[in-house]
Amino acid sequence: MGNDNSSSNTGKNGTTQLDKGLRFVNSMIMKTKVDYFESLVDLHGLIDLMIAKGLINSREFIQRREMIKESLRNEFARDRFQVELDPTPDKYQITPSTVDCNQRYHLCKARCCTLRVTLSSQDLDEGIAHWEYASPYSQATNEDGYCVHLQRPENTCAIYENRPAVCRAYSCKNDERIWKDFEGKVPAVET
Ligand code: SF4
Ligand code: SF4
Incomplete structure (x- = not known):
């Protein structure tokens, strides 16, 4: 079949499929960051409002937050959601x-x-x-x-x-x- 990958994957202006793929990944990362920022703003606004109106107590909220954080940390460790890399240099x-x-x-x-x-x-x-x-x-x-x-x-x-x-x-x-x-x-x- 003799398919030449270097030419078939390169466009007229030298843009490769890899370049396009990286651009797509970068734009998705930017979109995720913006969505994350907006969600964070909503969440903080909501918590501030609930504390101001006396619906939740800030000290109890912090205690509850720590409890949830600990249990989620264990869950993440158990399910291996994290990327692991051995630090050995050579x-x-x-x-x-x-x-x-x-x-x-x-x-x-x-x-x-x-x-x-x-x-x-x-x-x-x-x-x-x-x-x-x-x-x-x-x-x-x-x-x-x-x-x-x-x-x-x-x-x-x-x-x-x-x-x-x-x-x-x-x-x-x-x-x-x-x-x-x-x-x-x-x-x-x-x-
Ligand atoms: S003897 Fe060698 S192959 Fe067997 S368990 Fe130990 S290190 Fe592994
Ligand atoms: S010694 Fe070789 S076969 Fe055994 S776990 Fe390591 S890489 Fe795999």
Whole structure:
């Protein structure tokens, strides 16, 4: 088929589809900001009016506001609405853990690769480790909960040289989710 993306995505004046997309996103952000500002003005006006008319007590309002804020904060954390980014500047400087994985795969079934891994901006720049679109920027997983980069049946990592910082630094030695007895090679009961 030989489709040339560079020419088909560039207009007469050099405007690319990416430029248009960014302009659209920027205009949507501006619109959201204006809507947010207007809603804030309405809300503050309403609260001021209700306090002035004695319909609500400002101290009780502040207490109630703090309660709601706390419960919403927990909800946001649980549902992972927030964008997470691992702050590690350079994963290649990390000294990898020394667990003898090759002697243990048949027992642990690489259970560590079901744990949550957050990517860093270095990972995003590389574009090698895949992330979950619905939960940026955590490592993408398959339906069975295992990382998409885990190779079966070997239980080895397909992006081992470029694996994220969390994977490099992690050691399962004292992790009770993985081992009931690390030295005795007794895996923990799966929950
Ligand atoms: S659970 Fe431990 S031994 Fe098993 S693959 Fe992961 S790090 Fe290696
Ligand atoms: S990137 Fe590799 S080491 Fe890290 S969770 Fe995925 S398969 Fe496991």
